[in-house]
Amino acid sequence: MASRPLRHSDAQVIRLPTPLRSVDARREPVEAAELWVGVHAGAVNAAAALEKLATRAQKYTPRVSLVPPDGLVLEVQGSLHLFNGVDGLLRSFAEDCRTAGLESALALAPTPLAALVAARVGAPFVVTNKAQLTGRLTSMSLAPLRWPEDVIERLARMGVRTIGQTLRLPRAGFARRFGPAHLAELDRLTGRNADLRHRFQPRERFRRRRELTYEMENNATILAALAPLLTDLGRFLQTRQVGITELECRLRHRHAPPSVCVLRLAAPLADVPRLTELLGERLNALVLPEPVRSLELRSGLPVLRELNSNPLWQPGEYGGRAAGSESSQLIERLRARLGHEAVYGLQVLQGHRPERAWSMCEPSIADAAASARGGHGGGAGARGTASANTRGPRSSRAATPWDAFRRPLWLLPAPQQLDELDGVPRRLGSLRFFGEVERIETGWWDGGEIGRDYYTVFDIYGVQLWIFRERATPHRWFLHGVFG
């Protein structure tokens, strides 16, 4: 090989290290990397039952795939030891099939397709070794592969009736005659190629309805009637280790359109007593047009919950961090009573127009990350130490774009026009001008143009105000802020 003249393409060949010991499967049986259980449901309308079974099968493995219309495969290699091996697992799973109302045949094989095909045949089939798989498949007929009729027929005319005979055909010729898709299927059957399957996703939202035996009007009784639904919801969330951030409660009436109350939560929640309490707050605020005939709970998308343990220290104590849950609980409780928009945080926006220099934002829930960032921005200095160091705060103030004391702490929702006397503004008496004027003239590019001269004034009561005079012709005066 070394004497062979070096070709250009050799440089690109990646040589994999040859295995030290080639594994001969026939001499030395190796456990398959994957083991699949195939389920074939005999009943005609098995789709719903299979979905139920797929949900239930999640306890064995997350790798569950539905094969419509009547099949199901699940990969169980990783969990065999949890169910007393192959026998124990199959017995337990057969029990599950029975409770799901399925008359089904099970098979176990190293590839999903083989397990499925074997389950369709119905004869007991348990193969844990990949090397034995092809041997066990040879005698099976082609029918359970569910190939098109004409393919089966053409193969039959060639005298090929079993899987073994098919596998013995030359690959190139088989692909040319019957299409590469069928060859690929055979490869997946024997495990020559990997078989990728979509995972079954269990139903993600909770939705349950309860018809009431008699009509209810009282909010307290309605909440009591909701209790079983909420308990179900709690179980639903518990098994999935998730929480919800949105819960909708629909109350149906005889004639009127259903009353809806929606609970939005700041952090994923799965705690039934808390949900009940919050829902109770919401229901109290609800005015019912008619008595309620039925109740329905619908959850939003479940969100993964962060489970954290309680800290040793109380929040506020030395080393005790503010638990984020308290903060989110507070926000939820306030929002449940006052409305979602009533509780917000503040943020600074870039720009010189006072109205657009800030905006509301979603309140940040105090967590470890946020607390760790505390102390940045170097504001008024840490308490206690600042008296010794008067220079520090000054330098941080210089970092802000303008002097802190030139902006009021309070901004009026909208500028309020001031009375004038001979072109001089008045408010509850004359105003005393103070400091210098600041011109803000900007925003011509987005239609929110302003041209204002801002003044700081004191009114006769000693309240410091922030007022401006329009640069445009009427030259009206407005009150815009209070320094507080």
Next chain:
Amino acid sequence: MAFNPELARLLEHPAIWRGTSVARTDVLSSGFLALDERLPGRGWPRNGLIEILASRFGVGELSLLLPALAALTNAPMARTSAWVAPPFEPFAPALTAHGVVLEHVLVVRVPAALRGGALWAFEQSLASGACDLVMTWAKRPQPKEIRRLQLAAERGRALGVLFRPMQALREPSHAALRVAIEPLTHGVRVNLLKSKGGVRGSVELDLAAAAHDLTPVRS
């Protein structure tokens, strides 16, 4: 007085409260040295309810509290500082410029139709344990309600600040500390009306100069 170690140990007991000594109270510097000297424990209480009575809205009652607010939001384990039912919009750029970290600021609006909503929200925030500081601008809280608020603040280890008009002077109050503020030509005069274990009297502060330099004009 001769030093008696046994007596000193006895007096260490947290349940014993002695007139002017409130060394055991956890306090927060107000940012004004002259004021700190007068306040019980040399600062605002860390948990409890205080009342700030202003002759008119905007004479400087918020500026008086601002250094403490900035210090609280800058603390490494900062909790929320909630503004319950503020009369106008807190102007975020000014707060930032004064060193307040906005992440820890929460504004709670109360619909006008909801009677008693502001006090309810105030009490919830105080008792939640999620807040360092809760401020509200309540109209007319009853003395009984103020007692509840005081207890809620202690439960939630929060400083509750009740901004009230000067008319409230005549009403009794359960607040731990009560100060009145009135404007002067430069700065404000703070009257300490009620302070458990502090010194009564008044102190004049220049808010604009002192808020950050932490040096009082005169006292």
